[in-house]
Amino acid sequence: MYSTLVTAMIIVGVLIIIAVLMQPSKQQDALSALSGGGGDLFATQKARGFEAVMQRVTAILGAIWFILGLALVYLSAH
Numbered sequence: 775m776y777s778t779l780v781t782a783m784i785i786v787g788v789l790i791i792i793a794v795l796m797q798p799s800k801q802q803d804a805l806s807a808l809s810g811g812g813g814d815l816f817a818t819q820k821a822r823g824f825e826a827v828m829q830r831v832t833a834i835l836g837a838i839w840f841i842l843g844l845a846l847v848y849l850s851a852h
Contacts, residue, residue: 776849783842786835793832798825 821829 776846779842779846779849783839783846786839786842790832790835790839793828793835797828797832 820826
């Protein structure tokens with residue numbers, strides 16, 4: 775059981791890395807990084823389409839990874 779959870783945790787971790795890398799960049803240009811992006815303060819928009827799906831997938835995978843970690847700690851303590 776322990777080795778199955780470790781394997782699942784590794785697989786979910788790799789999927790999280792892939793999901794994060796697939797998310798589109800939110801930074802428009804290098805000047806925004808230097809100036810702090812103050813001009814975009816009120817221009818925030820709700821994520822739509824592919825970006826929203828990737829955010830949900832990342833959050834779900836993160837929750838699964840956290841739960842697997844807690845299960846591994848519980849199994850190793852008992």
